[in-house]
Amino acid sequence: xxxxxxxxxxxxxxxxxxxxxxxxxxxxxxxxxxxxxxxxxxxxxxxxxxxxxxxxxxxxxxxxxxxxxxxxxxxxxxxxxxxxxxxxxxxxxxxxxxxxxxxxxxxxxxxxxxxxxxxxxxxxxxxxxxxxxxxxxxxxxxxx
Numbered sequence: 001x002x003x004x005x006x007x008x009x010x011x012x013x014x015x016x017x018x019x020x021x022x023x024x025x026x027x028x029x030x031x032x033x034x035x036x037x038x039x040x041x042x043x044x045x046x047x048x049x050x051x052x053x054x055x056x057x058x059x060x061x062x063x064x065x066x067x068x069x070x071x072x073x074x075x076x077x078x079x080x081x082x083x084x085x086x087x088x089x090x091x092x093x094x095x096x097x098x099x100x101x102x103x104x105x106x107x108x109x110x111x112x113x114x115x116x117x118x119x120x121x122x123x124x125x126x127x128x129x130x131x132x133x134x135x136x137x138x139x140x141x142x143x144x
Contacts, residue, residue: 005053008038008046015047019055026055034058034072 015037016023029035030045035054037045047055054075061071104116 003049005049008040008048008051010047010049010052012037012045012047015045015052015055018052019059021055021059029055029058032068032072034068034075 010018012023012026016026019026026035026037026045026047030037035047035051035058037047037051040046058071058075061074062068066074105113106116108114
């Protein structure tokens, strides 16, 4: 059975010990929105392994001199980058599926480029039923 790192299993005292910080620090980070633990019955905080890793990251940034507001902004930007990377992956996969569906192009009767599906054919051209008369211009001969 694989471990679920997002499963909230640790009470605040255990999470604080795993993150090597005081439980009051975890409460402060929760109030500031730096980490958002799940709540069990009775409003008790429950932390996941992912939360503990985030707490360690916060602690490391704090020890490097980054302010709590700076840490909050860094986390927001990391979350935004992660969401954008996921969207890029999703769009790339969608583009690849579309490319696999249709890689053949042709021109339709109006001259526009159209995509043909695999094994598909372009629509037959309509044959004009109109009649056009051709009358050559009279050639004037030069008189000497």
